[in-house]
Amino acid sequence: MQLKYLPSFVKRRGRITKRQSKALEQLDNFLVTDVDDISEALKNYSSCHLEIGFGNAKHLCNEAKLNKDTLYIGSEVYLSGIGSLLASIIEEGIQNIRIYDQDIRLLLDNKPKEVFDKVVIICPDPWPKEKHHKRRLINDEFLSIVKRTMKNDSEIYISTDWENYAESIFVYLNQSMPLSNQNYQGRKFYRNQNHHLLNLI
Numbered sequence: 242m243q244l245k246y247l248p249s250f251v252k253r254r255g256r257i258t259k260r261q262s263k264a265l266e267q268l269d270n271f272l273v274t275d276v277d278d279i280s281e282a283l284k285n286y287s288s289c290h291l292e293i294g295f296g297n298a299k300h301l302c303n304e305a306k307l308n309k310d311t312l313y314i315g316s317e318v319y320l321s322g323i324g325s326l327l328a329s330i331i332e333e334g335i336q337n338i339r340i341y342d343q344d345i346r347l348l349l350d351n352k353p354k355e356v357f358d359k360v361v362i363i364c365p366d367p368w369p370k371e372k373h374h375k376r377r378l379i380n381d382e383f384l385s386i387v388k389r390t391m392k393n394d395s396e397i398y399i400s401t402d403w404e405n406y407a408e409s410i411f412v413y414l415n416q417s418m419p420l421s422n423q424n425y426q427g428r429k430f431y432r433n434q435n436h437h438l439l440n441l442i
Contacts, residue, residue, distance in 0.1 A: 256321065257320055257321055257324060258321075258324070260324070260325075260328050261320070261321055261323075261324025261325055261327075261328060262324065263328070264324050264325075264327035264328035264330075264331055265320065265323065265324045265327060267327055267331060268323065268327060268340065268342070271327065271330065271338065271339055271340045272339070272340055272341070272342065273314060273339045273340070273341055273348075274341075274348075275348060275351050275352060276348065276349075276351065276352055276353060276354045276356055276390065277352060277354075278339075279312070279314060279339070279356050280354060280356055282312055282339055283312050283356060285312075286310055286311055286312040286337065287310045287311065288310070288311045288312070288358040288359075289311065289312045289313075289314065289356050289357055289358055290304070290308075290311055290312070290313050290314070290357065290358060290359040290360070290361065291313075291314045291316065291345075291357050291359070291360045291361065291390075292304075292313065292314070292315050292316065292360075292361040292362075292363070293316045293345050293360065293361070293362045293365070293378075294316065294317060294362065294363065294364075294365060295315045295316070295317050295322060295326065295363075296317070296322050296363070297322060297325055298315065298317075298322060298325050298326035298329060300361075300363065301313060301315050301326065301338065302326065302329045302330075302333070302335060302338075305335050305337050305338050306333070306335060308337075309336070309337055310337075311337060311358075312337050312338075312339065313337055313338045313339070314338075314339050314340075314341060314357075315338055315339070315340050315341070316340075316341045316342075316345040316348070317340070317342065318342060318343065318344070323340060323342055326338070326340065327340075346383065346386055349386045349387055349389070349390050350386050353386070353389040353390050354390065355389070355390060355391060355392045355393075356390055356392070357390050357391050357392065357395055358391075358392055358395050358396070359395060359396045359397070359398070360387060360391060360395070360396070360397040360398070361397075361398045362378070362379070362397070362398065362399045362400070363398075363400050364400055364401055364402065365377070365378045365379060365399075365401065365406075366378070367401060367403035367406045377406065377409070379399060379406075379409070379410050379413060380413055381413055381416055381417060384413055384414065384417040385417060388417065
């Protein structure tokens with residue numbers, strides 16, 4: 242089967258702990274499959290944040306517990322991370338997290354609606370070898386897709402510790418939207434009329 246997008250990740254099962262395995266039995270209760278699902282769940286919340294690639298889920302869980310009036314959509318393809326998130330949700334009684342477990346571009350590009358107040362992408366895979374740069378998540382195509390799901394005055398946070406990836410992200414951001422460069426707490430801050438983009442390096 243031909244994939245719609247060149248994968249930006251290598252999907253491996255990895256080691257699954259008993260805690261994660263038990264929690265994964267509840268995955269269907271927390272899944273969203275498209276933006277319509279998010280819109281329906283959002284009726285009970287004042288805002289919606291998307292975190293792409295939440296890893297061990299510590300950041301996502303902390304944010305959700307601090308902001309109970311915000312709906313959090315966590316996107317992750319690795320079962321170990323999803324299992325860890327589900328275990329925390331169940332053990333700590335977190336009510337405001339939903340999960341998308343496929344390539345996030347499929348969700349964003351399917352019947353897009355402006356639902357997100359913030360998009361967070363923490364350390365996407367840098368694919369350091371030049372021949373693999375085409376697999377990097379952040380590019381013109383991705384930004385065009387995600388932009389259609391973001392509300393006016395929304396924010397996107399992207400962090401990377403790879404300098405040449407940060408440089409390419411800056412280029413793509415400027416190609417995607419007319420941005421002005423400001424300084425914000427020692428970090429690069431980009432702003433345009435409708436979206437605020439903060440790149441944390």
